[in-house]
Amino acid sequence: MRTNYHTHTRRCGHAGGTEADYVQAAMQAGVSVLGFTDHCPLPDWEGLSCFRMPLAELPAYFAAVEEEARKHAGKIRIWKSVEVEYMPQYRDFLERLYTDYHVDYLLLGQHFFDHHGTRAFVSSTQDTELLPAYARSIREALRTGLFQMVAHPDLFGMRPYAWDRNCDLARDIILDAIAEMGAILEWNANGIRRGVQSFPDGDRVPYPHPRFWDPVPGSGIPVVVGSDCHSPDVLWDEAVDRSYGILQSMGIQPMAALDLG
Ligand SMILES: [Zn+2]
Ligand SMILES: [Zn+2]
Structure with missing residues (x-):
């Protein structure tokens, strides 16, 4: 059974494809469960982060996903979600995504995190010093109970420093928090898609980072493969196939269907 719980649309400004385009691509690829997780706009972020739709567009996004779900009911299961960061000041807003928009789940994509009242960006860290704070922010997010899944926790593997x-x-903080809260760990195929590059700790894809995944086999932590597709062409591509192959060789059996009600 093919599933994908991490999908972006052109609304975020750096992806192509409408909701309808992705549903067509999914059905063509034999994907029977498709979760939409475009980058969520956050209150007071307008202009600060260019990689997401404006806040005012959020209702139209959810409506478009609902429309696709209605249109294709019985043929493909469509989940409505967003990929979003957690900071304490957004807790009420995130709760309203459930109460006002009835999202099926929230995907934690902690690109930014709160560090002593400022926003730190994990993809621009110059060294590893802030990574424990990044991990603690993921733990804090999971402990709200608002997130079911953690996207690319090892995104920092793309930065020009060695694992230390x-x-x-x-890693230990993140994996412990995921186990504690019964959340799901994502293996992100978009990192595979970026290809092998040279890093101070060797030639490898930027993420998933092998050192991050060392303790996962046998841990009992549930894993999904996220396509993290930014174009319908790659919803199920070689990077996704390779991801399943790598996980299998590690002795990890990814989850297929999630029980989201
Ligand atoms: Zn994106
Ligand atoms: Zn992301």
């Missing part, structure tokens, strides 16, 4: 003790510590 801070990375170990960050």
Whole structure:
């Protein structure tokens, strides 16, 4: 059974394809469960983060996903969600995504995190010093109970530093929090799509980082493969196939269907 719980649309400004385009691509690829998780706009972020739809567009996005779900009911299961960061000041807003928009789940994509009142961006860290704080922000997010799944926790593998003790510590905090809260860990195929590059700790894809995944087999932590597709062409591509192959060789059996009610 083919499933994907991490899908972006052109609304975010750096992806192509409408909701309808993705549903067509999914049905063509034999994907029977498709979760839409475009980047969520956040209150007071207008202009600060260019990689997401404006806040005013959010209702239209959810309506478009609902429309696709209605149109194709019985043929493909469509889940309505967003990929979003957690910071304490957004807790009420995130709760309203459930009460006002009835999202099926929330995907934590902690690109930004709160560090002593400022926004730190994990994709621009120059060294590993902030990674434990990044990991603690993921733990804090999961402990709200608002998130079912953690996207690309090892996104920092794209930065030009080698894996070190801070990375170990960050990994352990994240995996412990996922286990504690019964959340799901995402293996992100978009990192595979970026291809092998040279890093101070060797030639590898930017993420998923092998050191992050070392303790996962046998841990009992549920894993999904997220396509993190930014174009309908790659919803199910070689990177997704390779992801399943790598996980299998690691002894990890990814979850297929999630029980989202
Ligand atoms: Zn994106
Ligand atoms: Zn992301």
